[in-house]
């Protein structure tokens with residue numbers, strides 16, 4: 001209660017104060033956010049995947065605050081909403097959650113690994129274990145500095161390594177990341193996890209880049225509304 005007074009909950013997208021009956025998003029953002037339509041492009045190493053929103057406008061600004069302006073608390077809100085989306089979209093089961101890590105240097109500089117925080121928040125909602133399965137061995141140039149898909153694939157190749165001994169042999173793994181742009185990072189992580197012995201890899205992200213003509217989903221279909 002005291003915490004609520006000191007840090008009144010705000011909408012993670014527009015930053016407005018939330019009324020008492022609202023959680024994570026205000027009514028306006030719930031209605032107008034660019035919700036991911038659910039159409040999933042087939043991926044080579046990822047069995048199935050989903051995301052909450054398209055990476056644009058208010059979603060992009062929210063994620064930039066989360067990653068670069070210290071809004072660690074957003075992980076809880078993102079995690080609650082993404083967990084619901086995972087339950088709706090991913091029909092196959094998985095055993096453990098893991099994440100695409102940032103390099104040790106970047107984590108040290110920022111003070112936290114945003115994908116790890118997200119993963120822990122989602123895992124709490126889904127009541128599944130979180131296991132660190134990947135290490136980032138090189139601090140490669142940021143994927144966001146590259147537009148071209150082939151360039152992005154080359155940029156992540158060999159950057160991630162499975163931890164050894166690998167604790168997820170024969171396990172079905174859900175990989176979390178904050179943004180899927182072309183999918184190169186998630187695919188490379190999935191390839192490494194499968195090579196190390198995982199049985200299947202699924203993926204979930206807060207945001208995905210809109211592919212061509214995809215329309216945002218309108219609220220009220222099957223996008224669960226989060227009220228206390």
Ligand SMILES: [Zn+2]
Pocket residue numbers: 011012013014015016025026027028029030
């Ligand atoms: Zn809002």
